Amino acid sequence: MAKWLLLAVLLCVPLLPCANEVNLQAIEQRLMNAPITQGNFSQRKFLKVLHNPLLSSGRFIYHQQQGVLWQTQVPVASMLLLNDNRLISTEGEQDLPVAVAKVFKALLGANFQALAPEFTMVGQVGNGQQPWQLNLTPKTDLLKKMFANIQLNGDSELRQLTLVEVNGNRTELLFSALEHPTVLTSAQLADFARLSHP
Amino acid sequence: MLLLSYLGWRILSKPWLETSFLALLPRSEQQPQLAEVIQRQQYLLNRKVVWLIGASDPEQAVAEAKQLHQRLQQTGLFAKLTLTVPTQQFAQRYQQLFNYRYQLLTPELSTLLANDPKALIAQNLGLLNSPLGQLEALSLAQDPLLLFSRYQRQQLPLALNLVQEVPVIQAQQRAWAILQSELHDGHLQLDKLEALQQLWQSTQQTMRRNGGELLATGLPLFTAAGAASAKQEISTVGLGSSIGILLLLWWTFHSVRPLLLSSLAIASGLGAALVVSVWVFGKVHILTLVFGASLIGVADDYAQHLLCDSLGERQWQPYKSLRAILPALSFGLISNLLSYAGLGFSPFPGLQEVALFSAVGLLVAWLTVVMVFPVLLTGFNFSHQPTILRLTQLWEQRWPQYLLQQWRKLSLLALAFISTGIYQLSPQDDVRLLQSPDQQLAAMADNIKQLLPVLPDSQFFWVSGQTMSDWFQNEARLVAALRTLKQQGALSDFQSISQYWPDRQKQQDNYQLLKQHWYANGQLASYMQDLGFAKASIKKELQQFAAAQAHYLSLEQWLANSDEAKQALWLGCQQQGCQSIISLNAVKQIPALAALSQLPGVVWVDQVQSVSELFARYRARASLLLAMAFTLATCCLCLKFGWRQALAVISVPSAAVLMALACLGWGQQLFSLFNLFALLLVLGIGIDYGLFFLEAGERRANTSLGVTLSALTTLLAFGLLALSKTQIVHAFGFTVTVGIITSLLCAPLVGFRKLG
Numbered sequence: 033m034a035k036w037l038l039l040a041v042l043l044c045v046p047l048l049p050c051a052n053e054v055n056l057q058a059i060e061q062r063l064m065n066a067p068i069t070q071g072n073f074s075q076r077k078f079l080k081v082l083h084n085p086l087l088s089s090g091r092f093i094y095h096q097q098q099g100v101l102w103q104t105q106v107p108v109a110s111m112l113l114l115n116d117n118r119l120i121s122t123e124g125e126q127d128l129p130v131a132v133a134k135v136f137k138a139l140l141g142a143n144f145q146a147l148a149p150e151f152t153m154v155g156q157v158g159n160g161q162q163p164w165q166l167n168l169t170p171k172t173d174l175l176k177k178m179f180a181n182i183q184l185n186g187d188s189e190l191r192q193l194t195l196v197e198v199n200g201n202r203t204e205l206l207f208s209a210l211e212h213p214t215v216l217t218s219a220q221l222a223d224f225a226r227l228s229h230p
Numbered sequence: 231m232l233l234l235s236y237l238g239w240r241i242l243s244k245p246w247l248e249t250s251f252l253a254l255l256p257r258s259e260q261q262p263q264l265a266e267v268i269q270r271q272q273y274l275l276n277r278k279v280v281w282l283i284g285a286s287d288p289e290q291a292v293a294e295a296k297q298l299h300q301r302l303q304q305t306g307l308f309a310k311l312t313l314t315v316p317t318q319q320f321a322q323r324y325q326q327l328f329n330y331r332y333q334l335l336t337p338e339l340s341t342l343l344a345n346d347p348k349a350l351i352a353q354n355l356g357l358l359n360s361p362l363g364q365l366e367a368l369s370l371a372q373d374p375l376l377l378f379s380r381y382q383r384q385q386l387p388l389a390l391n392l393v394q395e396v397p398v399i400q401a402q403q404r405a406w407a408i409l410q411s412e413l414h415d416g417h418l419q420l421d422k423l424e425a426l427q428q429l430w431q432s433t434q435q436t437m438r439r440n441g442g443e444l445l446a447t448g449l450p451l452f453t454a455a456g457a458a459s460a461k462q463e464i465s466t467v468g469l470g471s472s473i474g475i476l477l478l479l480w481w482t483f484h485s486v487r488p489l490l491l492s493s494l495a496i497a498s499g500l501g502a503a504l505v506v507s508v509w510v511f512g513k514v515h516i517l518t519l520v521f522g523a524s525l526i527g528v529a530d531d532y533a534q535h536l537l538c539d540s541l542g543e544r545q546w547q548p549y550k551s552l553r554a555i556l557p558a559l560s561f562g563l564i565s566n567l568l569s570y571a572g573l574g575f576s577p578f579p580g581l582q583e584v585a586l587f588s589a590v591g592l593l594v595a596w597l598t599v600v601m602v603f604p605v606l607l608t609g610f611n612f613s614h615q616p617t618i619l620r621l622t623q624l625w626e627q628r629w630p631q632y633l634l635q636q637w638r639k640l641s642l643l644a645l646a647f648i649s650t651g652i653y654q655l656s657p658q659d660d661v662r663l664l665q666s667p668d669q670q671l672a673a674m675a676d677n678i679k680q681l682l683p684v685l686p687d688s689q690f691f692w693v694s695g696q697t698m699s700d701w702f703q704n705e706a707r708l709v710a711a712l713r714t715l716k717q718q719g720a721l722s723d724f725q726s727i728s729q730y731w732p733d734r735q736k737q738q739d740n741y742q743l744l745k746q747h748w749y750a751n752g753q754l755a756s757y758m759q760d761l762g763f764a765k766a767s768i769k770k771e772l773q774q775f776a777a778a779q780a781h782y783l784s785l786e787q788w789l790a791n792s793d794e795a796k797q798a799l800w801l802g803c804q805q806q807g808c809q810s811i812i813s814l815n816a817v818k819q820i821p822a823l824a825a826l827s828q829l830p831g832v833v834w835v836d837q838v839q840s841v842s843e844l845f846a847r848y849r850a851r852a853s854l855l856l857a858m859a860f861t862l863a864t865c866c867l868c869l870k871f872g873w874r875q876a877l878a879v880i881s882v883p884s885a886a887v888l889m890a891l892a893c894l895g896w897g898q899q900l901f902s903l904f905n906l907f908a909l910l911l912v913l914g915i916g917i918d919y920g921l922f923f924l925e926a927g928e929r930r931a932n933t934s935l936g937v938t939l940s941a942l943t944t945l946l947a948f949g950l951l952a953l954s955k956t957q958i959v960h961a962f963g964f965t966v967t968v969g970i971i972t973s974l975l976c977a978p979l980v981g982f983r984k985l986g
Binding site: 075114118 | 352355356361393398400405764
């Protein structure tokens with residue numbers, strides 16, 4: 033009898049809706065999935081040693097193939113350029129592991145396929161136009177050393193990204209005025225070209 | 231002979247073959263201290279090989295690199311293989327320097343502080359606000375101005391991306407993982423070099439088959455390729471000339487005895503030459519062996535001359551024959567030894583070896599002919615008319631006749647050809663051209679230099695000073711100049727100690743800069759307050775700064791926490807003063823860098839350039855040597871034969887040398903020191919031929935056969951050298967070939983008029 037019961041339970045498992053399991057496909061269908069996204073960002077960094085958050089804002093461009101161009105305008109102008117293999121900033125080449133740059137690009141593009149090997153993903157998807165929310169926990173050693181977890185919020189666009197570090201520091205990013213041009217401007221192309229030069 | 235064999239067995243049982251090209255260079259003529267520095271630097275470079283493993287994506291490249299790492303490890307060739315960069319370990323090591331953060335500012339930062347101290351605020355905000363500025367944010371608590379964070383970043387090895395701790399760069403549509411290796415020894419044995427060459431070729435093939443790419447560079451690879459091609463050439467030259475000579479002799483004598491006897495003369499000559507050279511020099515360079523292989527042809531001269539003297543004799547008596555030709559043989563030997571003595575006076579160890587090797591080889595071959603041949607030739611009969619005899623008779627009788635009939639026209643033609651040819655001759659002393667490195671390897675080395683600055687160039691700066699502080703100031707001045715040149719693109723990068731370690735004075739200056747512009751005037755407090763630090767944190771930072779006033783990091787301490795590449799730059803302080811090296815990467819404008827040697831305490835070291843200059847100087851000296859050898863030989867001949875006959879003999883090598891020079895000019899061939907040494911050989915051989923004919927008397931037929939045979943055998947040996955891919959060897963072969971042919975064409979004129 034117990035055997036039958038166990039079998040019945042096992043058979044039923046796939047049918048039962050799981051609270052944490054997230055339907056990534058549903059989110060992907062809701063997203064615009066445009067190859068190029070650009071817009072404004074505003075960032076709040078909560079550092080444990082500081083009373084107040086560090087505030088900054090600027091423009092960003094995400095391009096599926098080329099990478100990410102991150103231009104901080106306030107409080108000081110600075111630039112960050114990255115793709116899956118490289119990370120260049122105003123300060124020159126960065127010595128951060130390139131894996132981090134790769135993850136940052138995948139996060140901005142809400143590219144779940146690229147994120148799946150690095151993170152366990154749980155979250156909630158509402159019906160219709162309701163916003164969705166994803167919570168990512170690192171799986172790989174390298175990312176585990178840096179991030180406690182990462183949150184993504186959005187609807188048809190990614191609206192908010194929160195990076196929580198192991199040491200308690202936290203970075204919150206809000207995106208606005210998002211648009212999807214079909215081609216890059218020549219200035220943007222020139223910036224991205226720097227990633228392919230030694 | 232037995233003694234020789236025994237000695238040979240004793241001496242050759244140790245490693246005796248030298249393959250490094252650097253061993254060919256004379257010991258530096260400069261100060262011994264600098265020679266030591268150069269040697270040390272070369273020892274480092276001689277062991278390093280850098281491998282770049284290319285694949286379509288970084289993970290694939292790293293996976294391939296790990297496999298290669300394993301394979302290289304299994305060979306046992308390498309003392310050290312570095313694939314992963316222990317970032318953590320470096321970070322921990324540098325962490326020990328944290329106490330000295332107010333003293334150890336990067337040169338850029340101290341310049342910024344002196345000129346525009348407030349610009350630091352904007353820079354720091356840029357760093358902290360980067361969405362990926364987690365590391366900076368983390369160090370903010372300990373290091374609010376991010377001083378040490380900057381210092382540490384500047385010091386970390388290779389500003390590259392790490393994938394699974396393996397450095398990977400992105401270039402030319404590929405990801406390249408970097409594997410650095412160091413061989414056990416700066417001077418690899420031949421078998422090890424072969425193993426390295428094979429390893430490199432097979433790994434590259436495997437990698438390409440899998441759709442990847444493998445690049446590698448380093449001096450050992452060049453040496454290995456050079457050794458492989460030299461070895462192949464020795465086999466080709468040795469085998470080719472042996473087969474040619476054997477066939478020629480069989481065809482002429484129809485007997486095995488001359489063949490065996492010639493081989494005996496050559497073998498004992500070569501054997502003795504090898505044993506004595508190893509005994510004297512410890513090792514014999516592979517290039518000596520290549521030149522030595524050509525000795526086969528010259529050593530054969532004596533054997534042929536004696537053998538051919540038996541032509542047409544029913545009851546030939548070797549001793550009688552020997553007595554008749556001994557003067558010519560001996561004069562031939564003496565003239566050859568004289569030319570080799572010239573080689574021996576050159577300061578290049580390689581050429582001294584060639585001189586000794588050849589002189590001993592010839593002497594022993596001569597002794598074998600004079601002492602052993604008559605005994606072994608008892609009962610030898612050479613009464614048939616060999617086919618070649620008809621040819622040599624034609625050459626010995628008709629050819630001089632023709633020459634004498636047409637002499638006006640021909641001499642005009644020859645004069646025109648020689649003068650215009652020599653006019654076109656342009657000396658070339660660049661050692662890089664002479665060495666003719668493997669084309670593929672050279673192209674790859676250039677490619678790798680573009681990709682990343684792992685291997686320093688062979689040029690470097692040697693910086694010294696009477697005291698530690700003199701040295702530091704000298705180096706700092708040079709570093710400032712180099713930084714400007716780097717921005718102008720004269721070089722891609724450089725490594726120096728003073729970039730990372732400020733001396734006592736500079737450390738105090740740095741501290742004072744911070745005190746004046748940040749800590750004593752309330753700037754730091756307002757900066758920290760604006761960022762949102764707690765009052766207690768500000769107070770603590772100010773206290774720590776005050777407490778660090780007397781801190782001083784000694785060079786020894788700094789070196790102990792540094793990596794090997796930086797440690798190798800420091801040469802230490804001796805009685806004469808303190809000295810260091812500044813290594814350079816991808817130098818593009820040599821003159822601009824060389825000009826910096828005007829700075830005090832700075833020496834520009836460019837071995838390639840100085841060796842090229844040395845070659846040029848010795849080319850001039852060798853020309854003089856050649857002229858002296860000519861004069862000497864002429865004087866000797868004058869004393870013995872009178873000036874008319876001496877002039878006749880000497881005109882043979884003179885024509886040969888001039889013709890060789892003209893052909894070099896017309897053929898746009900390389901003309902260097904090495905051609906001059908070839909001309910010395912031509913002189914010796916030309917005198918030989920002239921002498922043989924002068925002394926021939928009524929036996930011109932025998933002499934012409936002997937000279938033809940020896941010329942043909944020599945041509946077989948040297949002609950094949952002209953096929954060599956190594957420029958020096960090729961130039962040598964080409965020059966001797968033209969010289970021999972000309973000698974052969976001119977020699978029958980000697981003594982011709984006397985008969986006809």
